[in-house]
Amino acid sequence: MRVDEVSALLADKPSVLVPFASVEAACGFPSPAQDYQTNEIDLNEHLMPNRVASFLIRARGHSMTRAGIFDGDELIVDRSIRPEDGHVVVAVVDGDMTVKRLRVGADGVVLSAENRHHPDIVVAELSELHIWGVVTRSLHRVLRA
Template identity: 45%
Template sequence: MPSYAEIAQLFGWRSKNAVFRLVKKLKARGIITQDEKGRLIPQKLLSPLKLLGTVEAGFPSPAEEELLNQISLDEWLIRNSAATFLLKVTGDSMREAGILPGDMVLIDRSITPKNGDIVIAEVDGEWTIKYLRKQGGQIVLVPANPNYPPLKPRAELRIGGVVTAVIRKYR
């Protein structure tokens, strides 16, 4: 989970009181807890779901409903819950990567970013989501939309985490 200061920065808040109010609400709803050192710990949000089978994305095939297993989306999507958090996407610079405005992205801060990963990054004081590319010894943040230019940090670059999943609600 991000620290209080990182939460304030991610949301663009100047006041830590706003972060404390948010954390208080999240704790009241059972979404997070705090350990003995005050670190924020996310809780499992979803019950296990029934995995009924597979579906063909190519040519249609007969479907039979059969309970194959139960899976927990938390366990399937999250490797390190203490280092994982969600962000809501605004803007369309990653649309060709299938990341659209309104989507939620799952971020893992414990994964070491590598060339080609989609990351959230602070570039010269501003947060963004882009592909991480290494070009000629320099790190470049590349959008997945030709209407936006690649970002080359002028002064500061900090990787906040690697995107591990995209969650989209259709209805």
């Protein structure tokens, strides 16, 4: 999966309050006993708790589909989170930017694809690896326009 576009987020933008139904939507049969009271949530706080350290990128490709990241999705990336084994990260390996799952083990670093049709990237000892940030959210449309 490659990164198609990188966008900075402005820290001084006003809050975005959106009505939030305090019920869960059943994907099976709805419960008639649910209360439909609504509250509001701030999308900035909900999606990007550390807005100053966050940015958006657009993903291209199909190597991360099992992680819920699809071609054309916008990804929220937080640079303040320390990357750890198992995190999905935006990484630059020898000048090429990619989105993969970080695997750190005794044998070294592997950037794992989440699609069996795409190879993992084994980071060679002399390769240059820079982690831009940890992916915290994948935003994608249910219906593609």
